[in-house]
Amino acid sequence: MAFINFILDLGASVMMPIIITILGLIFKQKFSKAFRSGLTVGIGFVAIFMIVGMLVSNLSPATQAMVENWGLSLDVMDVGWPISASISFGTTIVPAVFGICFLLNIIMLTFNLTKTMNVDIWNYWHFIFTGALVMYLTNNMVLGLIASAICFIIILKLADFTAPYVSDFFGMPGVSLPHTETVSWAPLGILIDKIIDKIPVINKIEMHPEGIQKKFGILGEPMILGLFLGAGIGALAGYDPKGIISLGVNMAAIMFLMPRMVRILMEGLLPLSESAREYIGQKFPGKEVYIGLDAAVAIGHPSVISTGLILIPITLLLAVILPGNRVLPFTDLGLVPILIVWAVAPSKGNVFRGVITGTIFMALILLIATDLAEITTIMARDVKFPIPEGASLISSLDEGAHLIPYLIYKVFSFLF
Numbered sequence: 001m002a003f004i005n006f007i008l009d010l011g012a013s014v015m016m017p018i019i020i021t022i023l024g025l026i027f028k029q030k031f032s033k034a035f036r037s038g039l040t041v042g043i044g045f046v047a048i049f050m051i052v053g054m055l056v057s058n059l060s061p062a063t064q065a066m067v068e069n070w071g072l073s074l075d076v077m078d079v080g081w082p083i084s085a086s087i088s089f090g091t092t093i094v095p096a097v098f099g100i101c102f103l104l105n106i107i108m109l110t111f112n113l114t115k116t117m118n119v120d121i122w123n124y125w126h127f128i129f130t131g132a133l134v135m136y137l138t139n140n141m142v143l144g145l146i147a148s149a150i151c152f153i154i155i156l157k158l159a160d161f162t163a164p165y166v167s168d169f170f171g172m173p174g175v176s177l178p179h180t181e182t183v184s185w186a187p188l189g190i191l192i193d194k195i196i197d198k199i200p201v202i203n204k205i206e207m208h209p210e211g212i213q214k215k216f217g218i219l220g221e222p223m224i225l226g227l228f229l230g231a232g233i234g235a236l237a238g239y240d241p242k243g244i245i246s247l248g249v250n251m252a253a254i255m256f257l258m259p260r261m262v263r264i265l266m267e268g269l270l271p272l273s274e275s276a277r278e279y280i281g282q283k284f285p286g287k288e289v290y291i292g293l294d295a296a297v298a299i300g301h302p303s304v305i306s307t308g309l310i311l312i313p314i315t316l317l318l319a320v321i322l323p324g325n326r327v328l329p330f331t332d333l334g335l336v337p338i339l340i341v342w343a344v345a346p347s348k349g350n351v352f353r354g355v356i357t358g359t360i361f362m363a364l365i366l367l368i369a370t371d372l373a374e375i376t377t378i379m380a381r382d383v384k385f386p387i388p389e390g391a392s393l394i395s396s397l398d399e400g401a402h403l404i405p406y407l408i409y410k411v412f413s414f415l416f
Contacts, residue, residue, distance in 0.1 A: 013042045013043075014042065015121075016041050017038035017039045017041060018038065020034070020268065021034045021035050022034075023119075029272075034272075036268075036271075037268045037272050040264065041265060041268035041269055044264040044265025044266070044268055047261035047265075048261045048265060048296055048297060048300075050261075051261050052299070055305075055334060057334075058254075059334035060331065060333070063329070063330070065237035066233070066237045069236070069237055070316060072316065072320060072328055073328070074327060074328035076326040076369070076370060076393045076394065077330065077395070078327055078329050078369070079394045079395070080396050081332055081335065081396055081398035081399075083396065084125075084129065084376070087380050088125045090383030090384075091132040092141070093128060093141060093144055093145060093148070096141075097124065097127050098121075100148060101127055104149060104152055104153065105117065114156040115160045115288050116156045116163070116178055116292040117290065118159070118178045119292060120292055120294050123180070126151070126155075126405065127148045127155075127180070129399075130147050130151040130180075130405035130408055130409070131144035131147050131151075133409040134147035134408065135147075136375055136379055136382070138412060151180070155178045155179075155183060155404060158178070158184065159290065160176060161187075162183055162342070162345075163175070165345045172266055172269075173270075174269065174270070174272075174273030174277065174291060175269065175293055176293075177297075177298060177341075180402055181339060181401035182401070183295070184403035184404040185343070185403055186346075190342075190346045192346075192360060205353075206350055207352040208303065208350055209225065209302040209349065223252040223253070224252065225255060226248075226251040226253075226254060226256070226309075227249065229248075229251055229306060229310065230247045230251025230252065231245065231251075233309060234247035234248060254305065255302060255306075258299065261300065269291060272291065276289050276291075296338060301344070303344050303349035303350070304341055305337050307337070307344050307355055308337025308339075308358075309337065311336050311340060311358045311359065311362060314362065315329050315336060316329055318359070318362055318363050322363055322366055322367070325366045326370045326393075327366050327400070329366070332396050332397035333397070335398060336362070339362075340361055343358035343361050344357075344358070365397055367400070368400040368401075368406050369400030372399050372406065373393040376393075376395050376399060377392075377393050377395075
């Protein structure tokens with residue numbers, strides 16, 4: 001457990017250069033090339049997480065002000081994904097889940113049961129969370145570990161299934177996104193997009209950043225869209241003119257910088273991807289391997305960020321009007337652009353369709369987060385996690401986005 005914590009504490013920006021360098025050497029790269037690729041990937045993660053941090057740090061105060069400005073009051077507190085992850089890492093099954101998932105990945109790669117090599121070990125807490133839910137439900141650790149393994153297998157298969165979108169739409173060949181709270185929604189996002197294709201008039205509406213830019217010139221550029229969307233959120237939050245302008249400029253900066261940060265990451269990954277393809281093609285003809293990464297690398301697309309920003313006030317409105325919801329969106333509202341990646345990708349960046357699909361996603365996320373609030377609170381108390389003052393029940397939008405873990409949890413609740 002101490003070793004696992006040590007690795008996790010190093011973070012992606014430190015560990016990824018090591019992992020990529022080792023993989024490069026395995027795939028017969030020269031050390032200098034492997035090390036350069038690894039270090040470039042680490043720099044890419046520093047850059048991406050810096051921009052994601054900027055996104056969240058700017059949006060969180062604005063969304064909290066929106067909650068207060070709109071006078072919202074619900075009895076389940078959205079405490080945010082870091083607390084959900086911390087609760088998961090406080091459970092007893094952590095070392096076993098890491099070992100099981102690592103071995104499963106090797107076995108599945110060996111026997112061609114997956115193409116994804118999941119190096120996103122920092123998000124293994126998703127599989128720990130799945131196992132913890134079932135363990136606390138059944139009071140049986142073995143069942144919890146089985147649930148973790150089932151979740152891991154399903155997520156790898158979904159990552160394989162969606163890798164063509166990652167390559168074609170996001171421009172990241174050789175990469176997949178085994179990120180539980182995002183890729184879990186990909187099948188539903190694809191289904192909704194196919195349904196919209198069948199609806200007259202609506203199926204003709206196109207709102208792509210590229211098309212908007214072509215039609216409106218500078219007013220349609222991603223950074224200008226970020227300026228307007230950021231200023232709009234600032235206005236809804238009740239900011240003064242200075243705050244509105246500041247938030248608008250920061251969102252413009254994020255829209256401008258994020259694609260460039262992703263390109264740094266891909267500069268490091270592409271040599272590894274090419275070497276892996278060449279090496280595996282020689283050793284195992286016809287076999288292909290994807291590098292599994294955090295879905296945060298996909299939010300650099302202007303359509304994703306634009307759709308996410310539009311969905312923030314929509315999510316707050318849903319929280320008020322949605323029957324059965326008890327979650328007050330708060331801390332995780334800044335993560336909405338990440339949670340709706342697969343609301344946007346199936347339509348190849350059509351923001352109009354992304355908002356429709358994303359609204360459905362966020363409604364379901366609120367209801368799932370509500371349903372998980374009681375067991376999440378029990379888990380938090382059991383691992384001695386300090387419940388925020390004034391909160392009787394806790395949950396998070398991120399937890400609600402764990403669709404596959406939730407479905408596994410419901411199946412076990414039915415069976416046991």
